[in-house]
Amino acid sequence: MAGRDLRALFSTNDRGLSTAEAFTNRQFQWELVGAALAEHLRRTADPAFEAEDLEAPRDNLQVFHGVGGIGKTTLSRKLEAALAGAEHRPAQWGEPTWSGERILPVRIDLARSAGTDFEQVVLTIRAALAELGRPLPAFDLALRRYWEQQHPGEPLEEYLRRGGLAGRFGKAMPQQMQSVLADVAQALLLPGTVGTAVGAVTGSLVRALRERRQTVRALAGCARLADLLEAEPDLEALSFYPHLLAWELAQVPADKKVTPVILLDTFEDVGDRTHRDMERLLQRVVWLMPNAFFVVTGRSRLQWADSALQGQLDYTGPAAWPGLVAHDIPAARTTSALAGRGRRRQVLIGDFSPEDCDDYLARRLARDGQPLIKAEIRQVITDRSHGLPLYLDLSVMRFLDIRRTGRDPQPADFDHDFPALIARTLSDLTPDERHVLRSIALLDAFDLALATRAAGMTHEAPAMRLIERPFVREQPFGLWPYHLHGLIRSTVRGADDQADDRWSARDWQQAAERALEALGGQWAAGSGRDRVLLVGCLRQGLALARDFRLDLDWLASAAWSYVSDSVWEPIAPPARPDTERSQTAADALVELLSALARRQHEHRTVTADRLTTVVNTGLLPTDLHEMAVYYLAKAQRDIGRSEDSRQGMQLVADGGGRLAPAARRGLAHLARLAGDFPTAYDTARTLGWEGRQHRVEGDILWPHGDMERAAAAYEAARAEAEQHNVAGERATSQAQRAFVLAFTNPDAADDELHLAAQLLTGLDLRATTLTTKIAALVRDAGAISSLEPVRLLRAEISNAGLTAAEAALELAVCFHQAVRNDHDKLSAAISRLRDLTRGRDYAYYVDIAHFMADRSLSGDSAARWLDGEQPTRSRWRTVVTARRAYLRNAR
Structure with a gap:
């Protein structure tokens, strides 16, 4: 459904431009209203329903609330139109779920700008009910008495005309009220002119009601009429008169029955959470008219189901308002979202979907039936809007403003x-x-x-x-x-921000300092091993420190906690809108931690380049600078730049800082990669837990074919990691244990790989995950008929840039061909392995491949073995012959 958008129409001289007040689908909200109204109609049609019941729970309302500009008022207007008749219902909305019922929509704008007071609310409802074509004597008598008391000398007819109610609903209401006075005066046989006898009429009527005279039997059924007519006719009494309207509606013959649907819009303007005077009066209207249905739209949900409001409002608590419990129905798009939600009547109005945003913008301004706002501009506006209709509306007006300057709007104009x-x-x-x-x-x-x-x-x-x-x-x-x-x-x-209490730049700076301190306080107060809290505080804290150029403070300690577990959750906060290079320590720390986390998903060359940039800034304090150097050295080792890696590891080791033990471990690894096993082993035995001694020992023992001792070393490493609650180290040690056992005990390797997979759950360790995949190939060596998994793994490892994994995979292929005793394919595999390691690390893998096949080396061994070449050769040959025997027995 679309109307004329007058603001847009009067914003341009372009007479060829069509401006439509676009209404984007709110079908789910319509379905909610339909379902609730249908339930209301069934309830009021039940013979047991009693309009005068003041104790039964109320379920005669639907609440829509949402942020300003989300489209609540538009929805209220469209609901009013749709309830008035099918010809006004938006095309995308379905047929109502009721039929044959007469619905009377009455929309009341409670906005301060509309100047609506409680009197107008009551008069609007009564004026709308004039459509019944009959007087409402109980209510009309009470209202006439109130009016003459509170507005002496002011004709009600003139007030209605001046307030627009006469033009909106016609002039029948005053005539019906005058008719009531005449009829009651005649029934009571009162003399005089009825126009000036309202006091005498009501007084006589009260006496007649008290005496139960037959002459007023038509009104005697309204049990509380006499009490209301005797009460002082002030605003407080007026707020109870809707009870009389409910009674009158119940007296309407079935063939003329009507159900008012009263739409109260801009409900947030009736007061605030401290001053609830107007809200209390409006709540009475809803409670006292259980046979009317109310649709409330406003910014905040109604709190009427909160028992704590007892005394501020008349009717409170979940027993009184079972549908208003504080759990909103989400703004879903299908009626299936209602399943199982019972009678909940609080609905948060959701943002527009991207499709709805584009549809709104495409239909809002058009020429010759084509959207005036181009698709690329609509996309930018949609992305910026987060689905808020007010932003779309403001963007349309900005589009017209730019056109008035004589230039065509561009997408960049709406990054605003x-x-x-x-x-x-x-x-x-x-x-x-x-x-x-x-x-x-x-x-x-x-x-x-x-x-x-x-x-x-x-x-x-x-x-x-x-x-x-x-x-x-x-x-x-x-x-x-x-x-x-x-x-x-x-x-x-x-x-x-042009608000009176807008903040200065210094205000924002101080707020950022408070927020950073508050985050640090929460992290310090949390449990020491709470990774979720740690990562959350780091993400928010890093963004604050970076954007407001704050000191690192607690972020440095948190960064060390982050790297200690080797879990590597994504840590980088959203990028800044500017493209400046690192200028503060916070910028450098963001880049450092981001590079460490992303290395699980990037080629190690990219990681090395990013870390080199961080190191070269010189912005980090000494301990964090050493962190960057250490992980740069690890990345350099992974891509085969061993000499650069050795220099970095030596620098960190000599510094004696937190990562010195890890750097010494790195030096041991570099010695092992070069085949200098005695040096590597001697260094490993000095590392202790901080240097991961047991894991390094395992890394040295398995190339010697000493799988039993290597597996035991990895098991000890895993146990230590469990003791210290370091998840990443535990998973890595277990993956290595599965790898070495896969050579000698395929059955046990199954269980070890299963455990490794469990320990990797929730972790982001790319190299360790690749180790488990290679271990699975080793476990199946000699039995697999296709090497397709090898081809896939080669591609995955190449993308990661992990030299160690490349060499280990080719060694696994050599093991498979040695077990199968396929000389030609083994020679090809050894050739690939030699090309991969020639002049680089892991050259001794070629020696191991020869040992497996009991082939002679073409020259001296590339390694310095711990106990000599021959024992190592013998152990590897035994691994191959044992696998052949295992496969024969398995047939």
Whole structure:
């Protein structure tokens, strides 16, 4: 459904431009209203339903709430039109689920700008019911008495005309009320002119009701009429008169029955969470008219089901309002989302989908039936909008503004923040709530404590109120359960804020310092091994330190905790909008940790280049600089740059810092890679747990064919890792144990590989994962008929740039061909292995391949074996002959 968009029409001289007030699909909300209204109609049609029942739970309303600009008012208007008749219903909305029922929609705008007070609410409902074509004597008498008391000398007819109600609903209401006075006066046999006898009429009527006279039997059925007519006719009494309307509706004959659907829009403007006077009056209307259906739209959910409000409102608690419990129905798109949700009637209005955003923009402005806003511009606006309709609307007006300057709008023109969004967001917040909002705009996610500390407050009340707002989204199972709507957050942080209490640059800087300190406090207070908390605090803290050029403070210690487990979750915060190179220690630390995490997914050459850049900045403190040097050396070793790696490892080892034991381990590995096993073994025996001594010993023993001792060393390494709760080391040691046992005990290797897979769950260790895949090939050596898995693994290892894995895979192929005793294929495999290691590390793998096949070496061995060449040759030959025997017995 589309109407005229007058704002757009009056923003251009282009008469060929068609401007449509585009309405994007809210079908799910229509279905919710339809289902709730159908249930309401069934309930009120039940003979047991009693309109005067003041104790039964109320389920006669549907609430839609959401952030300002999400389209609540548009939805309210479209619901009013759709309920008025099928010809006004949007094409995408289906048929209503009821039939043969007369529905009377009455929309009331409660916005402050509309100036609607409680009197107008009551008069609007009554004026709309004039469509029944009959007086409503009980209510009309009470209202007439109220009016003459509160507005002496002011004709009701003139008030209705001036307020627009007469034009909206006709002039039947005053005539019906005058008719009521005449009829009642006649029934009571009262003399005089009825136009001035309302006091006498009501007084006589009360006496007649009390005396149960037959002359007023038509009104005697309204049990509380006499009490209301005797009460002082003030605003308080007026708020109970809707009970009389409910009774009157119940008296309407079945063939003329009508169900009012009263749409209360902009409900947030009736007051705030402290001053609920207007809300209390409106709640009475809803409660006292159980045979009417209400649709409430506003920014905040209704709290009526909260028992804590007892005393502020008349009817509170989940027993009174079972559908208003504090669990919103998500803004899903299908009615299946309603399954199992019972009678919940609180619905958070969701953002538009990208498809809806594009549809809105395409239909909003057009020429000759074609969208005026080009697809590439619509894409930028859609991406920036986060699905908020107000942003789309503001972007359309910006599009027209740019056209008025004489140039064609470009996509870059819409990478833009609108201060109007801030004004809409802040308009109904208290000063404290606005302060908290700006503070949490610095955070990706938060909880009450974090929001309060980031705002520098000593009490949580403002944050507690703020999280109830619809622009604060909740993920109950997240580390921090709350986060700001994406567009609201980016706009609060990025737009030119012209609010009276706008922040200066120094205000933002101080808020960032508070937020960083608050995150550090949460990390320090958490359990020492809580990886989720650690990573969450690091991500948010790094972004704050980087964007506001803050000192590293606790981030340095957190970075060490992050690398200690070798888990490597993604850590980098979102990139800054600028493209400047690293300028602060925080920039360098972000790049360092990002490179370490990404190395599991990038070629090691890329990792080495990134880490070289970090090292060359010289921005990091000494201990973190050594971290960068150490991991650069590891990357250099992985890509075969052994001499560069040795220099880096020696530098870190000589520094005596936290990574000195790891650097000495690195030096032992480099000696092993070069085939200098005595040096490697002597160094390994000095490493201790910090240098991962047992794992390094295993790495030295298995090339000697000493699989039993190597497996025991890896088992000891795994046990130590478990004792120290280092998940990455535990998984790596277990993968290596599975690898060596795969040579000598295929059956046991199955269990070891299964355990390795379990220990790798949730970890991001690329090299270790490749080790398990190579181990599976070794386990099946001699039995597999196709080497297709080898081809796939070669490609995967090549993409990773891991020299060690390349050499280990080719050695596994040599083992397979040696077991099969296929001389030609073994020679080809040895040739590939020789090409891979010639003049580089792992040259002794070629010697091992010869040992497997009991072939003579063409020259001296490439390695210095611990106990000599012959014992090593003998052990490897035994591994091959044992596998052949195993395969024969398995047939």
